[in-house]
Amino acid sequence: MAKAATPKKPAKRKAALPQKTDILIAGAGYVGLLTAVSIARSAPSLNIVVVDAAPDNVWQNDGRASAVAAAAVRMLDQLDCWQDILPHAQPINEMVVTDSRTNDPVRPVFLTFEGSIDEGEPFARMIPNVEMIRALRKRCDEYGVTIVQGVGVTGFENNEESQSVDIQLGDEHTLRAKLLIACDGVNSRLRDMAGIKTVHWDYGQAGIVATIAHERSHEGRAEEHFLPAGPFAILPLTDNRSSIVWTESTEKAQRLINGDEFTFDIELEQRFGLKLGDIKVETKPRAYPLGLTLARDFVKPRFALAGDAAHGIHPIAGQGLNLGFKDAAALAEKVVEAHRLGLDIGALNVLEEYQRWRRFDTVQMGVTTDILNRLFSNDIAPLRALRSFGLGVVDRLPKLKDFFINQASGISGKTPRLLRGEQI
Amino acid sequence: MSADNTTTIDQDDVDRFSAMAAEWWDPAGKFKPLHKFNPVRLRYIRETVTEHFELDASQDKPFSGLRILDIGCGGGLLCEPMARMGADVVGADASEKNIEIAKIHAKQSELTIDYRATTSENLDAQGEQFDVILNMEVVEHVSDVDLFLKSCAHMVKPGGLIFIATINRTTKARALAIFMAENVLRWLPKGTHQYEKLVKPSEIDAALEGTGVSVFKRSGVFYNPLTDDWNLSKDMDVNYMVVAKRES
Numbered sequence: 001m002a003k004a005a006t007p008k009k010p011a012k013r014k015a016a017l018p019q020k021t022d023i024l025i026a027g028a029g030y031v032g033l034l035t036a037v038s039i040a041r042s043a044p045s046l047n048i049v050v051v052d053a054a055p056d057n058v059w060q061n062d063g064r065a066s067a068v069a070a071a072a073v074r075m076l077d078q079l080d081c082w083q084d085i086l087p088h089a090q091p092i093n094e095m096v097v098t099d100s101r102t103n104d105p106v107r108p109v110f111l112t113f114e115g116s117i118d119e120g121e122p123f124a125r126m127i128p129n130v131e132m133i134r135a136l137r138k139r140c141d142e143y144g145v146t147i148v149q150g151v152g153v154t155g156f157e158n159n160e161e162s163q164s165v166d167i168q169l170g171d172e173h174t175l176r177a178k179l180l181i182a183c184d185g186v187n188s189r190l191r192d193m194a195g196i197k198t199v200h201w202d203y204g205q206a207g208i209v210a211t212i213a214h215e216r217s218h219e220g221r222a223e224e225h226f227l228p229a230g231p232f233a234i235l236p237l238t239d240n241r242s243s244i245v246w247t248e249s250t251e252k253a254q255r256l257i258n259g260d261e262f263t264f265d266i267e268l269e270q271r272f273g274l275k276l277g278d279i280k281v282e283t284k285p286r287a288y289p290l291g292l293t294l295a296r297d298f299v300k301p302r303f304a305l306a307g308d309a310a311h312g313i314h315p316i317a318g319q320g321l322n323l324g325f326k327d328a329a330a331l332a333e334k335v336v337e338a339h340r341l342g343l344d345i346g347a348l349n350v351l352e353e354y355q356r357w358r359r360f361d362t363v364q365m366g367v368t369t370d371i372l373n374r375l376f377s378n379d380i381a382p383l384r385a386l387r388s389f390g391l392g393v394v395d396r397l398p399k400l401k402d403f404f405i406n407q408a409s410g411i412s413g414k415t416p417r418l419l420r421g422e423q424i
Numbered sequence: 425m426s427a428d429n430t431t432t433i434d435q436d437d438v439d440r441f442s443a444m445a446a447e448w449w450d451p452a453g454k455f456k457p458l459h460k461f462n463p464v465r466l467r468y469i470r471e472t473v474t475e476h477f478e479l480d481a482s483q484d485k486p487f488s489g490l491r492i493l494d495i496g497c498g499g500g501l502l503c504e505p506m507a508r509m510g511a512d513v514v515g516a517d518a519s520e521k522n523i524e525i526a527k528i529h530a531k532q533s534e535l536t537i538d539y540r541a542t543t544s545e546n547l548d549a550q551g552e553q554f555d556v557i558l559n560m561e562v563v564e565h566v567s568d569v570d571l572f573l574k575s576c577a578h579m580v581k582p583g584g585l586i587f588i589a590t591i592n593r594t595t596k597a598r599a600l601a602i603f604m605a606e607n608v609l610r611w612l613p614k615g616t617h618q619y620e621k622l623v624k625p626s627e628i629d630a631a632l633e634g635t636g637v638s639v640f641k642r643s644g645v646f647y648n649p650l651t652d653d654w655n656l657s658k659d660m661d662v663n664y665m666v667v668a669k670r671e672s
Contacts, residue, residue, distance in 0.1 A: 162534075341470060342504065343508075
């Protein structure tokens with residue numbers, strides 16, 4: 001097995017941009033940084049630059065938290081990031097799923113995902129985004145990955161003469177690379193620049209995200225209530241706090257976050273319940289539009305999409321982040337493998353292997369979450385009966401439940417090495 | 425190049441490949457099957473060479489210090505990876521046009537490779553010596569396998585290796601590697617391979633006899649249509665690779 005690279009001397013964060021690099025990653029979110037760290041660790045001779053259009057303080061003020069499955073934790077551990085994140089992580093030991101009208105006094109419990117993956121390994125953990133990004137940036141520094149904030153890609157063009165891609169950064173700077181990786185989110189501008197079309201539809205829903213402080217301990221329990229407007233999820237954070245993802249129609253969500261606090265609190269209490277005692281909204285609630293966006297292609301010569309830039313899915317099953325981890329792990333594995341064999345890392349046949357690996361899984365997950373959302377986000381009596389029956393059956397069949405748990409923890413299918421906790 | 429009688433070049437084959445040379449480097453073009461096939465043979469070469477010469481496989485450039493000859497290098501599909509792995513590479517091809525294409529591409533890739541439009545017999549006559557000689561998908565295109573392999577073997581340094589990859593002369597190979605690949609799947613232009621010119625593993629052993637170089641490793645390479653990729657296998661009936669060494 002290949003040994004991990006000894007870290008190079010730290011790179012200056014505000015380092016001047018070079019004229020040339022092997023890989024340019026656009027977007028310094030978790031997918032971009034994971035890809036950078038995964039490649040840099042196993043192929044230390046490859047130069048990697050990460051640029052992000054946002055100023056440096058934006059990531060530091062991200063108040064959101066993410067559910068990270070067991071496989072993703074193994075990857076973070078393999079990348080030496082986990083020890084930095086662990087103190088801030090809240091294990092999810094139990095997951096309760098219910099289906100009800102908003103004002104039902106007691107919600108029927110249909111599914112209790114209590115399963116662990118290995119002894120003592122919870123199937124998911126909630127971690128603050130800012131801590132994950134901080135840990136990944138630290139590793140980037142150690143591995144000599146240059147991160148430049150406040151600089152975006154404004155154009156790019158393949159250069160046959162030099163077997164590379166010429167990338168326009170901001171106003172004046174041009175950088176030549178072998179491979180350009182776009183991790184610039186669901187509204188990816190690079191995807192448009194590459195001429196890659198998407199399949200897209202809007203759910204007419206928005207997800208309200210906020211951190212809630214409560215009196216009593218959540219005991220590591222996550223809850224997802226399928227309400228007529230869409231799922232309402234409560235996800236445990238450290239100390240007596242939880243993160244909520246609250247789906248409403250776009251219009252109502254806007255009204256709620258822009259309206260007075262009193263109305264918001266009442267509506268929240270009705271959904272959150274009082275079993276954890278008094279609740280208090282800790283961060284200003286924000287609403288994110290929900291839609292399904294699938295890129296028709298994930299790759300072009302010298303160009304690859306990863307994370308939400310390739311696929312924005314409904315958060316109903318909490319799978320968006322796990323798909324992003326899988327993309328980063330699979331793309332890094334293919335790039336490192338090609339590099340070891342002396343192949344051109346930006347060649348289309350190398351990138352097509354990544355696309356082939358990831359696209360089926362992505363489309364499957366996109367369609368599954370879409371069906372779940374359509375099935376659950378309504379109050380049609382026959383459908384309520386059907387899904388009650390469906391969830392009840394799932395709860396009684398251990399094998400099927402295991403399948404759901406395995407999907408939820410992201411360890412099924414042909415798994416990239418990093419997600420199995422192995423080196424590339 | 426002088427037209428002497430001891431050449432192993434088959435002029436018809438040279439002309440055919442020259443016509444296609446410009447397409448060498450298009451992974452979706454005429455040489456797509458070769459691009460698809462490349463990773464499995466590169467992995468095989470990398471693993472065999474690092475193991476044999478006790479090199480550090482975790483290094484980015486494990487082949488540093490090795491002098492490698494790729495005979496019948498075409499557009500340089502193997503030479504460039506060898507150079508990226510750190511080797512000092514000589515690429516030889518009988519086609520001037522292939523060599524021109526390979527030179528242009530190496531320059532674009534910023535790699536230094538010594539490309540020569542010449543034959544193994546000429547290189548041998550010049551007294552060239554190599555740590556590793558690659559003979560990949562070539563022997564089925566030469567007119568005199570025996571003479572060709574003897575000249576290659578002569579250039580292997582003591583302790584050095586020679587890789588030979590080709591297609592076996594079996595009914596199965598005729599059905600899969602010729603009929604399927606050329607007429608059904610259209611991977612290769614018709615007439616790329618002639619059944620009579622395919623080479624059996626025993627014929628390679630026979631050609632190397634008395635050269636001091638002998639085969640010590642054999643593998644089949646098989647295409648899986650379900651996953652659309654190539655894998656090593658024990659079945660040497662169609663595509664196969666052998667490695668021979670000269671004792672140090």
